[in-house]
Amino acid sequence: MPGSILIVDDVATNRIVLKAKLTGARYNTLQAASAAEALALAAAQRPGLILLDVTLPDMTGEGLIARLRVNPRTRRIPIIAMTGRDTPELRVTLLQAGANEVLAKPFDELVLLARLRSLIRAHVGDEDSALREQTCRELGFAEAASDFVPLARIALIAPNPAEGLRWKSALAPLLTTNRILLTSYDQPCGDDPTRRAPDLFVIGADLAHRGDGLRLMSELRSHPETRHAAILIASQPDARETQASALDLGADDLLPAEMSTPLAAKEAALRIGAQLRRKRLSDQLRLSVDEGLRLALVDPLTGLHNRRYVNAHLSRMSERARRTGHGYAVMLLDLDRFKSVNDTYGHGAGDEVLASIARHLRQSLRDVDLIGRIGGEEFLVALPDSSLVEGCRISERLRREIAQSKITLPDGRAMQVTISIGLAFGGTRHDDPQHLIDEADAALLCAKGSGRNQVSLAQHTNAA
Template sequence: MDDVATNRIVLRAKLRGARYDTVQAGTAAEALARIADSHPQLVLLDINLPDMDGIELCRRIKNNPATADIAIIVLTSASRSGLRIAALRAGASDFLNKPVDELVLLARMRSLLRARETDEELRQRETACHDLGFEEAAPANISPARIVLIPDRPETGITWRTTLKAHLPGNRIQMIDRDAVLAVAASEPPPDAYVISANLGATGDGLRLMSELRSRHPSRHAAICIAVEQGARDTSAVALDLGASDLLPLSLNSIEAAQEAAIRLQAQIERKRKQDRQRALVTDGLRLAATDPLTGLFNRRYAIPQLERIAENAEISGRSFAIMALDLDRFKSINDRWGHAAGDDVLVGVAERLGANLRGMDMIARMGGEEFLVAMPDTTLEEAQHAAQRLCRLIEETPFRLSNGGSIPVTVSIGLAMGGTGGAQPPVEVLIDAADQALLGSKAHGRNQVQLYNPIKHGHRRSGYLPRRSALVS
């Protein structure tokens, strides 16, 4: 947007050369109409418009929920004091003076568009979680932000810390030697933001440190702002292309530079924390989608695909794996006599004993009701039988304590089937059927025991497919 047609034409030609599609507007009213119609990813906005101040237009775009996600770069030839700060406070992502440096402009545009894509991806995942009924993650990050400063010289760092403490009160701001940064990045909790001099001892050392931080898991999602000298166009462009969250003035001796640094840094911290909440919601949503809410074990939705991966790995390695189908004996009588709360206590207790007495590599799932499934990769028949018999003893030996202070003796029946034993492998559903058939045999022969699936004994059908039982016998 520019009130001078020649400026719009020149800028449009530059952006077309960089393969950007553009829409032009000469007034604020026209710009708002074009934005509502095409919803661009980014707006280049001049301060001087014939019908509205550019700062006010920026504020209107950002205050409208339908357009608030659009990045804005303000371009101007005006030199009024405070104009830059006013634009940033109105929601602009950057403020560039005319004549605009094409190298810096295009690097800033690439950086903003990448950030917007990340925001949009997280927003879509957040929306999907809401659609599935998962609650929004609580704003856990209400504690002061932790900001780490890595200056080129100690005196620079002292100025930064003093200035930022005055403009960002209540936050934890510490200056750290560059040699200790990676150790601090792995601390708990990791820093929310870093401010790094572009040049630490040698030219570009700060950018190399930023790349190192971006490659480490604890600091990957932190806000990283690079402090550059005024006019360092090449360094600025490279920093943005390498993943800098934003650029800050290297010298904070003037009030305007200090205000700019604080506004930019605060905006990046807020964005980082919003993304943390979105990631937490997605992580929690995935966990809830894959786990049983009562016992915390995996559910059937997760267990089947995981079992398929175990079977695929067994086929590649040539090693066998075991599947156990476990069912609590006479569980219905527990609910009838003691109540469903007691039954829930027993289910939780069984899940805890299974988890405490199986290997970390073994998968445990609650398949529904009082039925559990255990998959043991890289396991021989002898090892699987020994583990199943041990589980029977562990369940039987100690009664389960109830939340009301009582206790209930419980036993479990187990059906065992082996996979990955050579030849054509049946689908995992068939192996689960086989374990279920063996479980029925355990029930029929007195309960509280382990039965191994035998295709002849349990009615093996042609092609290895077995009938799926409709219900367990209790």
């Protein structure tokens, strides 16, 4: 279930209409009729997103946004500002205050829902990165962030060279600490392969052919050197389906195709600057976490987290589950008759089997899922913000896929192995996560005792 959305509007009818739209899209909602109520609810409940009308009886919209941005408990929550008077001046003011998006009433439902999905998805990723960095910091392995801010590289890929020059002329005076490049569909990173890839791309939705920009974005997301770059799609104001598709395909933000007026250029520069700051923070967190994990918290054979990291991160996951009320599933996976693999094929073959299982788990699970090797042939998987039904489905899928896979050994021979899985669900009890691990361990013993190659559910698994 997606995270809750806080609706802030002093008109009850508006709140009811929005709640109906969001409930139909399977979102949980909270409601506030004033800025004071919104500040209290946002700090207490920490929703996944805030939909905020800028006309409130007790505070201006930009004032409320600014207050939300200075509170440590609410500063990362995405904010969509809603207004009945959509002027360029107001859009710039709200973006400067910290809004992620400004939408005019009445809403285009297609774009609204796509924007919600995009912002919530980004927020979940940012929160997970921050959670992992906090875990490393508490364990003493995170490095302090550097004060040095490198020159950002921004690639503009416009429908034609003349349009690209107009974009660059409009943006360059507002983005003086960045290097702006004019690149192309065929060479999106420029013509010098020795240069690092751009940090941010601005891509026209329609280039030589309709939809070329979206196809190029998908290609950039698939390449290691550009998959972490920020991507903004420039489109015409009435291209609603294109805008919604761009957001669902992974665009970080949208820009107007026409940026020649001073206010349009300023809005575009504000959006670009926000995405560069987000990317810079994300890069710092990722590098800090990656280096810390590589040095001390990763199993060298499989590349998975080791028991030390797993225990620390599960504690953070349980704290979040108790705060949000969203539980998580814990799986303990054990290779069946692994000793016979070592005895028959040798320890080199056993190592390859373990590494192969680890690769399969990484490829089959989400980035936010926790995967660790906690014993000789025992693995742990934790699925945050999941349900018992999802945990059962994923456990059975992993068991089936591994049983059907062939593993090539160092000597060229192929073999197959099976796993037994113990599954527990919960995460909101005060004795979690150890309580969940114990339940999953008992379920694993049951799976082993019942013939192996199966999933067993903990008897006392709770959903509370």
